[in-house]
Amino acid sequence: MQPPGTKRRAGRATAASLGVIAGLVAATAAATAFVTAPTVNATPAAAHRLSWTSCDAPDYPGAECATLSLPVDWDRPDGPTFELALARRKATGPRERVGSLVFGPGGPGDSGVDRVVEGISRFSPEVRRRFDIVSFDPRGVGRSNPITCSADLLAQRPSPEIHDQAAFEATLDYNAELRADCRQRTGPLFDHLDTASTVRDLEAVRVALGEPKLTFHGSSYGTLLGAQYAETYPHHIRAMVLESVMDHSVATTRTFLRDQGAAAQDSFNEFVRWCKASTGCALHGRDVRTVWKGLLTRAERGELDNPKAPGTRISSIDLVNAIAFRAFYKADFAGLAKTIATMADTSPLPAAPTALSPLPPTAPIFCSDWNLPARDHREYTSLVRTLHRTAPDMPYLLPVRVVASCLGTPATNLQHRLKVDGAPKILLSNARHDPATGYPWAQSAARQLGQSGVLLTYQGHGHGSVTNGACMENTVDAYLTELKVPARGTACPAQSL
Known part of the structure; x- marks a missing residue:
């Protein structure tokens, strides 16, 4: 991560084309505002009938x-x-x-x-x-008119694990630089x-x-x-x-993250319950939570092979979000159990640093729709603790990544x-x-x-x-x-x- 104020080289650009989960949120440095719905009753005039x-x-x-x-x-x-x-x-x-x-x-x-x-x-x-x-x-x-940003700059996104005020301010600086880059490349629609x-x-x-x-x-x-x-x-x-x-009536960052954590943890609990009851679970008869925590520990040390890209290491954050969370979308409990079992039974790799998979550059849409702020490092850390207490098996769930990516961004379509x-x-x-x-x-x-x-x-x-x-x-x-x-x-x- 670059120190505050460091200039980054803007390289090749990438356009938004991939979706991420509905539960991603935006955060700003302002106080949460609660407003009434906008009143727009005029019917937009179509420029022409569609020509298919x-x-x-x-x-x-x-x-x-x-x-x-x-x-x-x-x-x-x-x-x-x-x-x-x-x-x-x-x-x-x-x-x-x-x-x-x-x-x-x-x-x-x-x-x-x-x-x-x-x-x-x-x-x-x-x-x-x-x-x-x-x-x-x-x-x-x-x-x-896709959101277009520097791919090199997107790849430098800081980790959501913000441990001090200097890292918090560096994240704000990065977010401001990325917004300016995306605005320049995207045009007035940004x-x-x-x-x-x-x-x-x-x-x-x-x-x-x-x-x-x-x-x-x-x-x-x-x-x-x-x-x-x-x-x-x-x-x-x-x-x-x-x-x-x-x-969209959720008023505070803490409530939002608690809601998101509760939904994800509920799915994990359902997965554990299914594995205990079903002989079709590849982890049947094993302590699923213990196996899972072992994988998280190995991933944190950079010892876990990425099942989606063999030969590369997967971070603990991507293990939670790209492996478990995505499987819950389709309720693919059997597939998730098989993946976890295979990873658990694979020999650890030599410890080495891991890199987070990049977020697609569509976070500005979240940022414009949600005002969910963290004022400083202390409040941000407190919010992360709330999420982890709510979802102990799903640390650094994806919504936290987007909270961090939208810090300092003003929302326009506020919650109500x-x-x-x-x-x-x-x-x-x-x-x-x-x-x-x-x-x-x-x-x-x-x-x-x-x-x-x-x-x-x-x-x-x-x-x-x-x-x-x-x-x-x-x-x-x-x-x-x-x-x-x-x-x-x-x-x-x-x-x-």
Whole structure:
């Protein structure tokens, strides 16, 4: 890590194209602010109707692509513009077509265009039959004026293990230098990456599609987009599914990290419980926590081979996030157990330094949406301790990395409780054991939506739930196609692991 004020050489640039988890957060040096929702009732005027042409993707035939010219700053509609990239797959049953269903991708950093072009397996055959599936690369992502930063500078990101005030200040200096680099390379859009701006983009997409009302499915970070669209344009909604729900009312960094830690630790506890009960677990009969802690210790010493890149060492932070946490997304308990067992039974490598895998350069989107500050080293250390007490098996969980990466960055789309007036019924869907967007977040968002919010519970595991079994799929399908709203309290059984 460079000392404070040291200049770093800005090398080759990289554009944001990969998503990270929904639970990543932004931190600033200012006090947490709690504000009411913005009031933006004007409908953005579409510059033109969309002109669809075949996507340049010979390996994935059938998808169509288009672009939509939109303002960088919606408060200056006559100012600079950028091109929003979209893709669609037409309804397979055109005679029974309901309209367009717009998918809001997660991350932030996930490409909705790629999701559509490469396949749309998250939607059932019935939904694909009745709807054109449309998605887009949100502003700053993929093909939509991507956030572009020096790859060399990104690779120098300091560790989230900040042990003194000098390291804290060095992190602030680094973050400021990286922001300046990304702003210079990205252009004016860099200062308008917040979800409130993307809400206006989404409304422009609805207008350009010619849809009188929006049918929307948001996943993970896309649920923040959907919820804020419901605040801003409540009367423009036909149907809305929010899957794996974010709670943007969380007011403090400590509460946020405690919530995130609790969700991840719950998944780890479920994994341990499954291994004890299942003979299909490669760790069955062993003390899973003891084996896991042994791996963490070896990783801290630089003695653990990286199963995703044999011959290289994996850090303890990447062991937690890239190996365990990611496996919990798909509830791949069997695969995780096999990986842990293989690593535990492999001879230690000679001790050597390890390097963290880089974060994709989409953190500025988080930073613009979340004001979760740490004032100094002492407060930051206290926040990390809170996370570790909550999630003792998941030290330096990924949200802490993004807290550190956004220190000193001012947020613009501040946290607030949802205020939705006049929207139709909105269907929220969440797994009981979601490692990234914990079930209490979905409950909180449903309460904030009041009469408009109906929570559908999947009693199983994983991040994402709408196609987990016939009960979930049929309930969501009936809502989207026929506007049949399930009874409050509806829950669907877990599928076998």
